[in-house]
Amino acid sequence: DGGITQSPKYLFRKEGQNVTLSCEQNLNHDAMYWYRQDPGQGLRLIYYSQIVNDFQKGDIAEGYSVSREKKESFPLTVTSAQKNPTAFYLCASLSGDTSGANVLTFGAGSRLTVL
Amino acid sequence: GQQVMQIPQYQHVQEGEDFTTYCNSSTTLSNIQWYKQRPGGHPVFLIQLVKSGEVKKQKRLTFQFGEAKKNSSLHITATQTTDVGTYFCAGPSAGGTSYGKLTFGQGTILTVHP
Numbered sequence: 001d002g003g004i005t006q007s008p009k010y011l012f013r014k015e016g017q018n019v020t021l022s023c024e025q026n027l028n029h030d031a032m033y034w035y036r037q038d039p040g041q042g043l044r045l046i047y048y049s050q051i052v053n054d055f056q057k058g059d060i061a062e063g064y065s066v067s068r069e070k071k072e073s074f075p076l077t078v079t080s081a082q083k084n085p086t087a088f089y090l091c092a093s094l095s096g097d098t099s100g101a102n103v104l105t106f107g108a109g110s111r112l113t114v115l
Numbered sequence: 116g117q118q119v120m121q122i123p124q125y126q127h128v129q130e131g132e133d134f135t136t137y138c139n140s141s142t143t144l145s146n147i148q149w150y151k152q153r154p155g156g157h158p159v160f161l162i163q164l165v166k167s168g169e170v171k172k173q174k175r176l177t178f179q180f181g182e183a184k185k186n187s188s189l190h191i192t193a194t195q196t197t198d199v200g201t202y203f204c205a206g207p208s209a210g211g212t213s214y215g216k217l218t219f220g221q222g223t224i225l226t227v228h229p
Binding site for chain 2: 031040041042043044048050056058059090092094097099101102103104105106108109
């Protein structure tokens with residue numbers, strides 16, 4: 001089945017530790033995105049990549065880093081510099097549908113809790 | 116910066132009642148998208164509206180895009196328990212260079228009592 005796989009689904013981290021969230025897609029999509037979701041706040045863009053070996057900061061990139069060495073993979077590292085990392089992290093890729101819309105397809109998400 | 120506001124934040128309805136969520140952008144949008152997130156799940160694309168005044172229907176769901184392309188609404192007729200979830204609107208971020216760079220509303224959480 002084609003789709004986006006995020007792992008781990010749940011992650012607990014101690015303060016001061018870096019953690020990397022995995023995002024893999026087999027949809028052959030060029031553009032990939034990381035969004036963060038907090039209760040009552042919708043989704044906010046962290047980083048995005050439109051092509052291999054290139055990525056851009058989103059609205060809340062501070063304390064995060066990414067890489068895009070392969071088309072299929074777009075891992076997100078939450079560093080110790082991120083002041084409030086507890087959140088639900090969603091990876092997405094972009095495709096077009098039959099109506100011509102540019103559609104974000106999301107993975108199942110990774111829920112990070114900092115203890 | 117660009118803001119997309121959604122109201123209400125919560126809506127509780129009895130099964131069979133109608134439901135509406137409203138979305139307002141601080142800037143004119145080239146298009147607006149709607150997503151649904153089931154409890155414990157991830158957002159799933161519902162629809163995109165592009166034209167001023169556009170109305171689109173998907174079974175019991177009716178989507179509208181305002182004449183000024185700054186507001187939108189989603190109306191569900193005769194809600195069912197399968198409609199529960201959070202409904203988000205999203206528009207292209209100002210200055211965005213990528214179609215997937217969206218500004219999302221806060222979402223409306225819909226609960227349906229059987």
